[in-house]
Amino acid sequence: MSKKLYLVDGYALIYRSYFAFIRKPLFNPQGRNSSAVFGFFRTLLSIMQQYSPESLAVVFDSMTPTFRHVKYPAYKATREKAPEDLHAQVPVIEEILKAMKFPQLRQDGVEADDIIATYASRAASEGWPCVIITGDKDLMQLVGKSVSAMIPDKSGGYAEVGPEEVSEKFGVAPEQILDYLSLVGDQSDNVPGVKGIGPKGAVDLIRRFGSLEGIYENLDQLSPGQQEKLQQERENAFLSRELITLKTDVQELPPPEELVLGDYDKEQVIRLFLREGASSLAEQLGTAKEVRAEKKEDSYSGENAEYISLLAADELDRLKKALLEAKLFALDVETDSLDPMKARPVGVSIALEAGQAWYIPLICEGTETLEEEGVRRMIAEILKNPDCTWVGQNLKYDYKVLKRWGIEDIQAKLFDTMVAAWLLDSTANTFGMDALAERLLQYRTIHFDDVVPKGKEFKDVPLKEATAYAAEDADITFRLYEYLKPRLEEEDLARTFRDLEMPLTRVLAEMEYAGIGLDGKSLERYGKELAKALDGIQKEIWDLCGREFNINSTKQLQEILFEERKLNPVKKTKTGYSTDTSVLEQLAEEDPVPELILKHRGLAKLKSTYVDTLPKEINPHTGRIHTSFQQTGTATGRLASKNPNLQNIPVRDEAGRAIRSAFIPRKGCRFISADYAQIELAVFAHLSGDETLSRAFEKGTDIHRQTAALIFGVDEAEVSPDQRRVAKTINFGVIYGMSPFRLSNELRISRSDAAHFIEAYFAQYPKVREFIDATVSETEKSGYVRTLMGHRRFVPGITSRNRTEKSGAERIAVNTPVQGSAADIVKTAMIKLDMALMEGGYRTKLLLQVHDELILEAPEDEVVRVSELVVHTMQTAVELSVPLKVSIEDGDSWGAVH
């Protein structure tokens, strides 16, 4: 034996790994604890990477009692039984070790320590190197000239230690560890030791007399107290030594030469890691690229999948018949652009069952493809059929591409795998197909960049590769469907999905497709005005400060304000002093510069975020702006808007209003804007059932005024504007779980006054507090909250012992049903409104949704009738215990309707 042998103390590493994450355990996608699996292999892989061992074994304890139990029945008796979720991970670790072809050792009647000791003693006598990976101090007795140990260090890694380090750490040499531990004992193994002798005393005794025998031979030299302890516990001392003495003669172990590492199926191990949710380990094992390259080889017509390029007209016809018969299929469009409002189809892939898919190229380098028109007709026919279900990943994208291609009549039912995955767990952060395949199917897809070289397009990809990629997309989408469908049912989300989210997907696609008109010219003019104004303010600031600097840089601003102008910092950020609005407002009281900075910032924000950006978003084909609504963008169920974000266009001040005014209706049309009055507070009243809060909605009184009257103890008619402002802040604050601290800051009042207001609020609305308490305690039990329509959000922090995290989780638990249910209501209204408009034969179109507001574009002669329809539909979208009120306006720009 010449190679260095690495011996891993299996259970020591498993325990350590499990408890390392005990405050924040890791879970695999099946929801089982995977801390031990992750920690175990993270350590193992890091050792592999650092030392590249050729020879290694993982050693486990036997499942049967050992000679130590026979000798001393109390052995390890005090040890707490391992938690069930730790125990369950052992077979998984064994499975992965097996897949990695790592030698595993265990033997009945002996412990891992004994096996390790047997090899170590051979290493010592034969002079070959050996390393023990463990956290167990018993094993330190084995360290010597050719045997070292790796123990956890402070940084979380493992450090190699030799005899000197052991002596340093314990104060005694490795060969004295045994006698040392016989005196000290071992709590975890219930080894008694000598009562009254601790680490300090033991080190002292061992140093003076060398060994246990040495001590007992020289008892007369000790203090009377120590003499007595040692006399009395003599038996325990020697029994202890016997227990912790390791066997070095375990028989029938494989010779060390056989404990070698070899090649193994990396792909298989990566899959196991992915199954356990350890994607970082999977990544570490083989770079994603390598694995994907391997994947490419066999996925074209591998064991698991058959992918066919469709090039013949009669095959297309046969496929159509099969589709109409199957009634459910995955269909995915390849295009030449990520922007569906610019993209042209390059090919279509279709899957009818898992493992089989077709790619129908329309444009493909070096291939004679089918006539585009024939394919278009075929797709149009199957998607027109209301009995069919179209399964897709991010359906809105394909829907819009196909609509632009001329497929306008899509009546097939929709099943979007991306939305389904989001509905099942909105706390995940990615819902892309590649990520879903890995997370849910443990399948690594071919990535776009692997098939399409930079600078090229999909149509440049040769047929074979194009088919492998495109058909896989359809195949995986189908498999995702098979995975997701039953889970939606199990989790009681199938109805929300079918009746709310999927009908909404179609409505959103239509809204995005319609777009909204923007007067780019007027914004450009405004931009020039702003540029001038900014220049002037900048100059003023520079003059006052005596030098030029970048006003947009918070870092430079800190220097100017807090160093050069010696202003007092108000609050800190992670990296320095804050310069946000509230700080600058305070500083403005003693210095003229902050006021100017505020002015500059406001205008700069307006210009860079809206005025300069929006005209660039005008689509060259349609001349309109087409935002994208993210149906999977939020954890509460709200929509999000991007490219551009039309949900945060300024509204409050005059400068911002100018931007809204640049949004204009088509010729002959007007905008209609309808918004729910205080929908979140109405939902809050409904969910809490608080009579007083509900009364405001029933009577249609101003909720903020009512709250002010109640907490200040005055008549509603006597409420001052200031009192109403305070009440408004509290009304919203309660929904968000605002603290007295925040409220006092917001209102510039003392913290005790703020606390007093909140108390008064709860006293007047008693069921609000009950609702909050009940919601928190239910969330603690179940781990999640649900909205009115059943949308679910996991709240992992709800069991945290960290106070900040715990209260953060409580705020989420309370806010999500409120915000999420409001979102549900608006979504429902959108679907019903879309249907009503269609049934009424109106040409009016929904264009935008801004959380509690809908914006429509109506031909002038429809405005009156549609306005009525909108109000009615929105107010009756769902039935709550309180009435919902909607206010409506029409105008010739967005600025005019708010």
Added chain:
DNA sequence: ACGCTATCGTAC
């Protein structure tokens, strides 16, 4: 040149 984080600010 690109990607990431921090900070800031807009909306509801």
Added chain:
DNA sequence: GACGTACGATAGCGTT
């Protein structure tokens, strides 16, 4: 530390 949900701009830093 301290109010929920988003998107996006700029600065500044690190990596390619």
